[in-house]
Amino acid sequence: MRIVVARCQVDYAGRLTAHLPMATRVLMIKADGSVLVHSDGGSYKPLNWMSPPCRVREGVTDDGQVEWVVTGKDDDTLRILIDEVRHDTSHDLGLDPGLQKDGVEKHLQELLAEHPSSLADGLTLVRREYPTAIGPVDLMCRDVAGASVAVEIKRRGEIDGVEQLTRYLELLNRDPLLAPVRGIFAAQEIKPQARVLATDRGITCAVVDYDALRGMDDPTDRLF
Incomplete structure (x- = not known):
């Protein structure tokens, strides 16, 4: 899993459009291919996300700003413009045994x-x-x-x-x-x-x- 804390702007285009203005957020890229955008609130629910399988292309815009373009299986896109990276780390979490519920x-x-x-x-x-x-x-x-x-x-x-x-x-x-x-x-x-x-x-x-x-x-x- 890769975890990036960055000031970013996020735009989704697909079945509908959604815009997140520039702010500090957590970007998560999981091994299953999903990409999630989290804020410091909202509990477990991301502000926006792309379900697997999806492709992540990292590049720069014409004016030199870092840009991630995430493309989903239906060709919907999540465009993430990154103004400043404050933290960037990757971790191999290994195989998860899954949730074991009490009271099953x-x-x-x-x-x-x-x-x-x-x-x-x-x-x-x-x-x-x-x-x-x-x-x-x-x-x-x-x-x-x-x-x-x-x-x-x-x-x-x-x-x-x-x-x-x-x-x-x-x-x-x-x-x-x-x-x-x-x-x-x-x-x-x-x-x-x-x-x-x-x-x-x-x-x-x-x-x-x-x-x-x-x-x-x-x-x-x-x-x-």
């Missing part, structure tokens, strides 16, 4: 497997990743009456998740050793359309409070 489905599944009764009173775990011919069910449980309960877990509950659990339930209810099997759709947030569909299909919705769930395992209560 795997973590939710682990926590709910430890505390299934948070979904329904008396619910106990039979198995995580219960295998079926069309994929594993996140949690297979039993309720206080001994009936089977299949649990599908999502960070954000949408219609696709309800459809997925519906397919599992149709298959599981063909097994006389398991039937009848009911379903619980668990998520940190459940969209209204998904809730309506789940209710129509006899599936219980459970909104999971991730922070509260993590707090259930109190280290002060452990013997070791």
Whole structure:
């Protein structure tokens, strides 16, 4: 990545036109070919940018002013006139492992497997990743009456998740050793359309409070 702090003027021409008058800004040229123009405000959002792939040509104008011309894949252009360079450095950041989010489905599944009764009173775990011919069910449980309960877990509950659990339930209810099997759709947030569909299909919705769930395992209560 190349980072340049410079007084510059920026003009974009493409589907529309945009102009940034002369001011001190941060110019970023990333290894993926993108070019971004940042100010000291606006949080993470650049004032203007060119998405990859794009070409950067550095040169000078007829009056000797440094000029960058950035050309995008659709031939739109970002023209950067540089009046003064205050900082110019390049860094090899290497391969980024990507963002690892706290509270993803795997973590939710682990926590709910430890505390299934948070979904329904008396619910106990039979198995995580219960295998079926069309994929594993996140949690297979039993309720206080001994009936089977299949649990599908999502960070954000949408219609696709309800459809997925519906397919599992149709298959599981063909097994006389398991039937009848009911379903619980668990998520940190459940969209209204998904809730309506789940209710129509006899599936219980459970909104999971991730922070509260993590707090259930109190280290002060452990013997070791």
